[in-house]
Amino acid sequence: MRSRFDEQLAQLKRELTQMGALCEEVIALAAKSVTTGDLSIAEKVAPLDGEIDSMEHDIEAMCLRLLLQQQPVARDLRQISAALKMITDMERIGDQASDIAEIVRFLGGRSTADCEDIGRMAQATIKMVTESVDAFVKSDLAVAEAAMKHDDAVDEDFLKVKSSLIRMIAEKPEDGEYALDLLMIAKYFERIGDHAVNIAEWVVFSVTGEHKGED
Helix, strand or coil, X not given: CHHHHHHHHHHHXXXXXXXHHHHHHHHHHHHHHHHHCCHHHHCCHHHHHHHHXXXXXXXHHHHHHHHHHCXXXXXXXXXXXXXXXXXXXXXXXXXXXXXXXXXXXXXXXXXXXXXXXXXXXXXXHHXXXXXXXXXXXXXXXXXXXXXXHHHHHHHHHHHHHXXXXXXXXXXXXXXXXXXXHHHHHHHHHHHHHHHHHHHHHHHXXXXXXXXXXXX
């Protein structure tokens, strides 16, 4: 019975890894569409967001089967509970990447190549998601902590974007709408970083039983 449970737990981790990889992909596509202004890239985001939504339902069902059909011990319960929380954050990451791609449609092909801070935010959030999911699979607290530390850099870059856009509006009022669109994009990347932190915090919970963050 235990060997069967361990098999199913390993499958759960594989599914979470795949869902995490999809999250990385949608963030990367959203970021590329932003920096290039390429609508064809932006249009690839929504279908992947749909796949992420589907995986959330499948993994949720898998977790519930594990809870109902097996007799998990405390450590197993923490891992399954953490997985259920993590997929909620991953689903929201997909939604926010989709929101970014949607904004790109209103930029009229105008890119943000001159706003390097947004690009850095995107790369940092991809790294955070990768490390958070990897930390869960390996039960590695050091990797989870590393993922959380990247959030400070993301927050700093957001403040830089905000300041530069305020200057843009002051100097070129005609670019006000464009600046607000960029601010929304930066805000979505900041939120993606927050969700990655949530994932890492649930990894810590799965290993230690302690959860310091807020759901």
